[in-house]
Amino acid sequence: MNAMITISNIDKVYTGGFQALYNINFDIQKGEIFALLGPNGAGKTTLIKTICGLTTPSSGHITVNGFDIIKDYRATRSLIGLVPQELTTDAFETVWKTVSFSRGLFGKSPDPNYIEKILKQLSLWDKKDNKLMTLSGGMKRRVMIAKALSHEPRVLFLDEPTAGVDVELRKGMWQQVRELKETGVTIILTTHYIEEAEEMADRVGVISSGKIILIEEKNKLMKKMSNKEIRLSLTPPLSAIPSSLASYNLKIEGNDLIYKYETSESHKIYKLFELLKIENIEISDLQTHESSLEEIFVELVKK
Template sequence: MSPIIAVANLSKVYASGFQALKSVSLEIRRGEIFALLGPNGAGKTTLIGIICGIVSPTEGRVTVDGHDIRAEYRKARRLIGLVPQELTTDAFETVWATVSFSRGLFGLRPDPAHIERVLKDLSLWEKRDSRIMTLSGGMKRRVLIAKALSHEPQVLFLDEPTAGVDVALRQDMWRLVRRLRDQGVTVILTTHYIEEAEEMADRVGVIRRGEIILVEDKTELMRKLGTKQLTLQLQTRLVAVPDTLSAHRLDLSEDGTELTYTYDSQGERTGITALLTDLRAAGIRFRDLHTRQSSLEDIFVGLVKDPA
């Protein structure tokens, strides 16, 4: 199946001379939730702006469902819904009016039934006659999503969709995004909440200094780059790790009551078996143990941090 979005050799140099993107190539699959992660200034906003036709690239090409974003702007843009970070609409308009108006901007006929479905899906139906200025921050965020969905896009960009909202609303939005994905909508998510990407994404892309440094299925990324730790609570304090255990990646706690073994998924079975055998031979006994696996946030921090 062809990708819904194809980015090829995309570069952007601003008038100031700053190069925001450096020969970026990326393909987004149909019907997936793709998390685009990167530190501030990495190029996320520029990349999204170019794909959505808001920013002009210096070099390269972008197609949306086969339509070139510049040569066939109207056809490409019609397929995209964009949820920006900030609400940009008339504060005196009603929810119904502003969402309906967004649909009209794409030259589509009024469809009250569709607007009603969108507002009900976003728990906005009871607020349909309320002015934007009277809504809470969370409700305004929902209005942004409703506006982006008003013209029935195939691709939805969510730029920091849950920034500053409470946990309950965040979980509501997660459920909505999954439902959209199940309906065939491709969702591209940028977020500073790494747990949001870990919870929702099918694939993860990481951008740093204008370059895509990694694109990977989330589960495979965590399997390959994630580490695990086995912590053993010892029956007897140790002063130091015996030399006979030097082959293992062990750290002794300051009080000498815990040993922590760090390992990767690929060496899990043989590594732990060998460790337990060597512990027994060294006469070290433990009374309890627990494991911890690195999160997507741990992996992300390791990828984007500057080398010392």
């Protein structure tokens, strides 16, 4: 894959002296869904705003599809669609007019068929003549997405796209994002719902206090960092762990014996069950658990 966005040595120091980004370096590949995760105030939105031209980097440079965001700003901005975190809309405009306005801003000639298509995709067609102030929060969020898509961008930034959106609508949006990816659009997503990143992202970046602390393919990350757990219900319960099992990371919790291991230690499970049999330890039930991206994220940010 080729890089769609290349971020090199980006620092951002605001006028008041606050440094929001420290030496950010990474690429975002063409056609991928990249989830940028981080706690509040980590620098996610600042980074997105910098790429989109809404704030000026203090040092370093960024290219989008090979174009520099400052020297070739027309070329880079034409490629980018942005759905900001805040619900910012022109309350007195209709859905149709505001989406058409966005297309015009990006220098595109009017295309009523295309606008109709995206409004239908986002279930907004029947609201096209409604003023934005009459819409619910979820609908406004979809209008923001329609505006960002109005000029047919090749890169889409979704800054907390499903904040305040109900579960059903959120899943509908995930489906739309997947469909966009299928058309070759590169998607950069920030979210507080780690489940969202786990569901959709190809790669994950974690930012904390303005520094990138990890960039990894989601599946590799899950494999590498995930902790697994087997919980065995015993009858009767154990009072102490037998010496033959001392080399295993075992813990007694009431009637349960808990075995925690990393993915790389999976081969030891068979041996453990053999040893349990030798020790005449009877198992009445078994449960397994694997840490989610959310648990990995919390662990990473704590470090």
